[in-house]
Amino acid sequence: MESQIEPAPRVWIRPRWAGVVCWVAASTLVAWTGTRVGGLDYGPVVQLIAFTPYVTAGAFAVALAALLLRRRAAGVVALLTGAALVSLVAPRAVPDSDRGDGGGPRIRVLTMNVLAGAADPDAILALIDAQDVDVLALQEHTPTLDAALVAGGIGGQLPYAQTNPEEGTSGSGLYSRHPLSDGGTHRAPSPSPVAPYLGHSASFATVVVPGAQPLLAESVHPMAPWSPWASDEWRTDLTMLTPATPDGPVRMLLGDFNATLDHSPLLGLLETGYRDAAAVDGSGLAGTWGPYAGALIPPVTLDHVLVDHRVRVESVDVFGLQGSDHRAVLAVLTLPPA
Incomplete structure (x- = not known):
């Protein structure tokens, strides 16, 4: 067997x-x-x-x-x-149950990095028109793009402007449907990696919206941490941004911060009294940079609209921008009453 x-x-x-x-x-x-x-x-x-x-x-x-x-x-x-x-x-x-105080008129603000003026001016004007924009902030604004926007009729939609267009990546600009006062430009302390003799500029002005408290708006663009050796300059630029004044003037910073809500300098700025509009809206993970040129880099959120608690955040949307490696960020805000 x-x-x-x-x-x-x-x-x-x-x-x-x-x-x-x-x-x-x-x-x-x-x-x-x-x-x-x-x-x-x-x-x-x-x-x-x-x-x-x-x-x-x-x-x-x-x-x-x-x-x-x-x-x-x-x-x-x-x-x-x-x-x-x-x-x-x-x-x-996750949308925040506390979206801010508001109580006054509503405005629509748009910020975009135009990639050293390479963004399509017709696309910019079309987006302004389609989204009924009240305040536009530009970073990396150039004289050529500024001239194209003027020729395309931006003055008919946003007749007030405080701009500092420059060649390269250091220029900035603010355009507004409402009158601007006390405007000017100041410059980040660190040099730009593209134009070493210049730091990025920030155009600022007080937006006078009828029925609302004056809104101090600033188009910001700290230096990018383009290499490990530039991280100190990047940190300096971020820490030098205008802090919030929650018991004083109503402020808004908008632009390409070259930082996400995981970077400590930006978190420190928020601690002065700002809130990130996209995070309040629950859209704080929407990528605003990359990949747009075939690079194997997943999108990250570098572009922000920061306001204090007196401004109510209604919504935030992100739009593609032809010719730029960034996306445009639109925030609908309700201002505190006058």
Whole structure:
């Protein structure tokens, strides 16, 4: 009689490399979370920290992979760091029940980085018209684009202007449907990477809206952290931005901040009394830069409209802008009454 040999039971063999990979990934998440919470965004970390929302999602993928590989401790660490990152990122994707005070007239403000004047002027004018814009802020504004906008009839829609168009990326501008007063231009202290002899300029003015308190508006464009060696200048520009005056004049900063709500200098500016309109609206994760030239860079939120609590945020929308690597941000706001 032939004897039957029972097959040996299958044994789950964990690859030797699994533990190393899982712990490297989990440790990276811990370091990332510590950097974000501790405001340690310096040097090469500045660019990386902009992608925190993507890392947040990736943390749960790491946790799942570690648990499937039976690396439970690493999986739990990844899960906990993911939860911590969610607590930091998720609020900007949830509409705030407190949208601000308001009570006065409503205005529609639009900001856009026009990529050293390369944005299509006809597209800009069409967007102004379609969205019934009251205040327009431009960054990287140039004389050529300014002339094209004037020739295209921007004065008929936004007859008041405080502009400082310059060649390269340092120019700025404000256009308004309502009268402007006390306008001017000041310049960031750091040099521009394109024009080393100039820092980016910021055009500012008081927007006089009938029935509302005067609104001090400023088109801002801090230096980009284009290399690890530029991070100090980037931080200086952000920390030098005009702080909020919640017990004084009503202020609004709008433009390309070259920073997300995960960067400590921008968070410090918010602590002076500003609120990010997109975060209040629940659209704070909408990407406003990249990828528009085939680069393998996921979109990040660099363009913002900041207002204080006396301004009510009604809505925020993002629009593509032909010729620019940024998208335009439109915020509908209700101002405090006069």
